[in-house]
Amino acid sequence: MTGDLYINSKDAFTTWGVRMGSGFLDALDGFLPMKDYIENDSRLEHGKRMITTNAKVASRDITLEFTIEGSSETDYRAKKKAFQQELQAGAFTLKVPALGTDVYHLVYTGKSISYGLSLGRCFGKISAKFTEPNPMSRE
Numbered sequence: 001m002t003g004d005l006y007i008n009s010k011d012a013f014t015t016w017g018v019r020m021g022s023g024f025l026d027a028l029d030g031f032l033p034m035k036d037y038i039e040n041d042s043r044l045e046h047g048k049r050m051i052t053t054n055a056k057v058a059s060r061d062i063t064l065e066f067t068i069e070g071s072s073e074t075d076y077r078a079k080k081k082a083f084q085q086e087l088q089a090g091a092f093t094l095k096v097p098a099l100g101t102d103v104y105h106l107v108y109t110g111k112s113i114s115y116g117l118s119l120g121r122c123f124g125k126i127s128a129k130f131t132e133p134n135p136m137s138r139e
Helices: 012-016 024-028 073-088
Strands: 018-020 038-040 049-051 060-069 091-095 103-108 114-117 123-132
Touching: 012 018, 012 073, 024 060, 060 073, 073 123
Parallel strands: none
Antiparallel strands: 018 060, 038 049, 060 123, 091 103, 103 123, 114 123
16 A cells, blocks of 8 residues: 555555556556567568667557545545646656556546546546556656
8 A cells, every 4th residue: 555656756545545456567567569660562572671670669558547545535535636636737657666666657648537436435446548658768
């Protein structure tokens, strides 16, 4: 809980009651997509030529799930609102000590959002899309 997830250098659980949801680590730690290789499909040659030297990683879109917990409905609503404002600022950093020292630089897209609220209105789950513009920059 405490110390598991940092957003903009703030402990997510202590600050907003936020934890990593289902599949969070898998999505964050997954393989990186590659940019298309330079190709030449000449009619004068069999097959095609592909230049594979200097291969580059592409940006990636990932879906992350978070849970938000409050001690009361009022506390939950305040934490949810503050967390939403943090994400809506656009670019942010995310660090998960369990995955090492990497700092992920993400952008909240505000797309493909799903949200669920518990009957007691003290616990919620949000799933949203994020873009990692340069997966090779994790300092």
